[in-house]
Each structure stands twice: as structure tokens, then as C-alpha cells.
Amino acid sequence: MKIVGLDSLIFGVDDVPGAARFLIDYGLTPVDVSDAGGRFEAIDGTSVVIAREDNPRLPVPPAPGCRLRKTMMGVADGATLQAIAAELRRDREVRVLPDGSIESIDDSNFVIGFRTTVRRPFALPGEISNAPGSVIFRPVNSLGVPPPGTVIRPRSLSHVVYFVPDVLKAEAFYVNRLGFRCTDRFTSTGPFLQPAGSLDHHTHFLIGAPPHMHGVEHFTFHFGGPSEMITNGYRFVEKGYQAFWGPGRHILGSNWFWYFNSPFACHIEMDADMDLHDASWAPREAALSADASQTFLLKMRKKWAPGPGIHENGDYA
Amino acid sequence: MATTPEVKIARLLRIGRADEIGEGQSRGFDPHESGEDTMFVVRQGGVLQAWRNACPHIDGAPMAWRKDAYLNADGSRIVCHAHGAEFLPDSGICVQGPCVGKKLTAVPIIVDRRGELLVKEE
Numbered sequence: 001m002k003i004v005g006l007d008s009l010i011f012g013v014d015d016v017p018g019a020a021r022f023l024i025d026y027g028l029t030p031v032d033v034s035d036a037g038g039r040f041e042a043i044d045g046t047s048v049v050i051a052r053e054d055n056p057r058l059p060v061p062p063a064p065g066c067r068l069r070k071t072m073m074g075v076a077d078g079a080t081l082q083a084i085a086a087e088l089r090r091d092r093e094v095r096v097l098p099d100g101s102i103e104s105i106d107d108s109n110f111v112i113g114f115r116t117t118v119r120r121p122f123a124l125p126g127e128i129s130n131a132p133g134s135v136i137f138r139p140v141n142s143l144g145v146p147p148p149g150t151v152i153r154p155r156s157l158s159h160v161v162y163f164v165p166d167v168l169k170a171e172a173f174y175v176n177r178l179g180f181r182c183t184d185r186f187t188s189t190g191p192f193l194q195p196a197g198s199l200d201h202h203t204h205f206l207i208g209a210p211p212h213m214h215g216v217e218h219f220t221f222h223f224g225g226p227s228e229m230i231t232n233g234y235r236f237v238e239k240g241y242q243a244f245w246g247p248g249r250h251i252l253g254s255n256w257f258w259y260f261n262s263p264f265a266c267h268i269e270m271d272a273d274m275d276l277h278d279a280s281w282a283p284r285e286a287a288l289s290a291d292a293s294q295t296f297l298l299k300m301r302k303k304w305a306p307g308p309g310i311h312e313n314g315d316y317a
Numbered sequence: 318m319a320t321t322p323e324v325k326i327a328r329l330l331r332i333g334r335a336d337e338i339g340e341g342q343s344r345g346f347d348p349h350e351s352g353e354d355t356m357f358v359v360r361q362g363g364v365l366q367a368w369r370n371a372c373p374h375i376d377g378a379p380m381a382w383r384k385d386a387y388l389n390a391d392g393s394r395i396v397c398h399a400h401g402a403e404f405l406p407d408s409g410i411c412v413q414g415p416c417v418g419k420k421l422t423a424v425p426i427i428v429d430r431r432g433e434l435l436v437k438e439e
Contacts, residue, residue: 014389014390014391018386018390020381022382063412064400064413065403065414067401087328122378165358170343190384197355211412211413212415212417213400213415215400215401217400239383239384240383240384241382241383241384242379242380242381242382242383242384242398243376244379244399260382261379261380261381261382261397261398261399262382262388262398263382263398265396265398265400265401265414266399266400266401267399267400301352302352
């Protein structure tokens with residue numbers, strides 16, 4: 001099953017203009033957006049789609065209160081699409097939509113879709129640090145800090161995290177029916193899952209949770225590196241958005257993270273520099289704890305500089 | 318020899334004007350200058366009610382998705398925008414989401430004769 005990753009997440013919201021402003025300030029590009037909703041794209045064309053929560057065309061949520069209505073996955077080709085349809089039709093309905101995508105439901109009641117991926121190839125340098133001894137450096141006279149005013153855009157839809165009432169059942173569906181692979185696991189919490197067509201540490205993370213939490217913990221896009229992610233997150237906070245956790249760096253997957261509250265009844269993350277793994281990778285397992293979750297956690301404070309006139313924590317005057 | 322018991326007299330801190338919070342609106346405040354809003358005030362049916370900015374789902378989790386955005390779109394419920402918990406604005410009781418039945422922590426507030434909104438210094 002050559003599933004290459006997430007193509008789009010579709011949400012129903014009660015405040016379309018507010019959610020649209022939020023996604024634009026996060027860095028996504030609005031495409032075909034009106035007061036009724038629309039699509040917000042990363043550089044590679046992966047996206048978040050929003051619509052008014054009472055829009056009858058939206059699929060039903062997996063549980064009351066969950067605003068995620070559908071998870072659209074991209075696949076490599078039409079043959080994969082046919083193979084997924086045939087596999088799922090063994091025990092559930094699979095609808096073919098007018099755009100050629102297929103739609104069904106997973107074993108945790110999340111509506112899932114598949115289509116030949118919309119991801120557009122693009123070439124942009126990632127962040128390179130000038131580490132002494134390294135064989136790779138930034139070109140001489142190129143700057144490490146994005147100049148003021150630089151537009152920072154998410155590059156690609158990264159992963160989604162579900163709260164599921166039966167994590168073993170949920171994992172079995174993605175592994176046995178759709179060809180995902182567990183890359184790492186938090187004991188008694190759940191697995192990080194990678195589809196066969198991606199090297200990302202995970203596109204899905206499943207968390208076992210009580211039925212009343214059934215829904216989404218967070219979703220996120222990849223940024224070009226830690227400097228982009230932290231600069232973008234800092235700008236986001238300065239615009240008044242509420243940080244929840246971070247910035248920091250995870251251990252499983254290694255990705256830099258910064259989580260924020262969102263109008264989607266879940267967190268939204270900014271991430272960068274996630275590990276890549278292939279089939280030779282042996283999954284690790286760890287008990288979930290603060291120490292196992294992050295290698296470090298930073299705390300944001302207001303901008304400050306030493307020198308005359310700066311009295312918050314003393315100065316050099 | 319008996320000592321005189323220490324008597325602490327709570328000071329009142331001005332956090333804003335009551336009339337700056339309209340019907341069905343919310344506003345966050347940081348009265349003790351912690352660096353982030355630790356409480357918020359909601360006006361419903363003309364009545365101001367203040368709560369700690371801390372969802373009972375995850376101890377101390379901040380609730381707004383944007384500065385002062387503690388309510389749903391029609392202003393009828395307080396929402397924790399971490400995981401969608403919804404609370405009744407008059408009682409602070411969670412009626413939907415991951416902490417159903419739990420309650421927000423109320424913060425005593427005073428509106429003085431000039432319309433200033435005051436809280437006790439901790």
C-alpha cells in the first residue's frame with residue numbers, strides 16, 4: 001500500500017473567519033476561500049480544509065465535539081487506490097466520490113479518504129548549521145537567520161494524532177489493512193505509525209484514551225528547520241495566539257515542536273527536522289514521561305537585550 | 318509572652334474597566350504579571366464572572382486560542398481550545414469534552430463605584 005502521507009485534514013468550525021485568520025497567520029496560503037470555508041495550503045499543496053460545522057456536506061465526526069471530519073491520505077498511484085478500495089470493501093462500505101477519491105471509515109470511526117496525492121515536488125534548502133568538522137556547511141556569506149520580514153511557510157502536512165478508545169484495534173487497522181508500520185511506541189499509550197510510501201518517523205500517532213476524549217490531540221506541518229519553526233512560532237505568539245507546549249525537541253522522532261491551542265478543538269503544532277526511517281529500523285519502546293517525551297523544553301519570554309534602559313533583570317548601565 | 322498575630326490585609330489590584338467587556342465577550346488578564354493571562358472574565362446576561370485560565374482536563378492548561386478568545390462563536394459557552402472542553406459560563410461546569418462534570422475555578426472580582434474591575438492581590 002503506497003500511502004505517501006497525509007494530503008488534507010477537513011474540519012467543521014463554528015467561526016470560519018476566525019479559523020481562516022488563524023491558519024493564514026500560521027503560514028498557510030488561502031486557496032478558494034469564502035465565508036463558507038475553503039482550503040489552506042502548504043508549499044507542496046497539502047492542506048487544511050475548513051467549512052461551517054453545520055455544512056451538510058461534511059462527513060460526520062467520530063465523536064461529539066470532534067471537529068475533524070475527514071482525514072485525506074495521498075497515495076502514489078491509481079493501482080494503490082484500487083488496492084485500498086478492494087481491501088476495505090471486504091468488510092465496509094467504500095464510496096467513490098466525484099473527484100475520483102475514495103472514502104470509508106477506520107476502526108475508530110474516523111472518516112478516511114484516499115486519492116492520488118496532490119503533493120507537488122519542490123526544491124528549497126533546509127536549515128544547515130555551520131558545525132565545525134562537518135562536511136556540509138551553509139555557503140560562505142549566506143546568513144543563518146531569516147531576515148526580518150521573511151515570509152515563512154509550512155512545507156508539508158506532517159502528522160495527525162488521534163485519541164482512540166481501543167488503541168490495539170486502531171493500530172491493527174492501520175498496520176494490517178493499510179500497510180502502516182510501527183516505528184516507535186509509548187508503552188500503554190500507543191504507536192507512532194509510518195505508511196509504506198513515506199520515510200517520516202510518523203504520519204499518525206495513536207493515543208489510547210477514554211471514550212469521552214475520542215477525537216484529535218493535534219496535527220502539524222513541517223517547517224524548513226528549527227530557526228524557521230521558532231521564528232514562526234514567536235511571530236504567532238506575538239500576534240496573540242496561545243502557546244501550549246514548547247518550543248522543544250522530542251526524543252521519539254527527534255522533531256522540534258511548538259504546540260498551540262486552536263479553534264479546531266485540538267492543538268496545532270509547528271514541527272521541523274523529523275527523523276527518517278526505513279524498513280531496517282527497529283522500533284523502540286518507552287514509558288511515557290516528561291523525560292521520555294522531550295530532550296529539552298524551552299520557555300518563551302519577551303524579547304530582551306542587555307544594556308542601558310533595559311531594567312527587567314538588570315542591565316549594564 | 319504572647320505575640321501579636323500577623324494580620325494580612327489583601328490589597329486590591331485594578332485589572333481594567335468592567336465596561337470594556339461587552340455582553341457575550343471575554344477578556345484575559347495577568348494581574349500578577351506572570352507573563353501570561355492567568356484569569357479571564359466573561360459577561361453573560363449582564364453579569365461578570367471570572368475564572369482561572371486553567372482547564373481542569375490538564376492541570377493548568379491555558380484555554381484561549383487567541384488573546385481573549387475564551388468563548389465559542391456565539392458566546393454561549395466557555396471553551397478550552399486545547400481539546401474542546403465546553404463549560405457553562407455561569408457555573409463553570411464542563412458539559413462536553415474531556416472533563417465533563419468538572420468545574421473551572423472561580424476568581425473573586427469586585428467592580429467598584431467607578432466601574433473599575435478589581436481582584437485581590439495573592
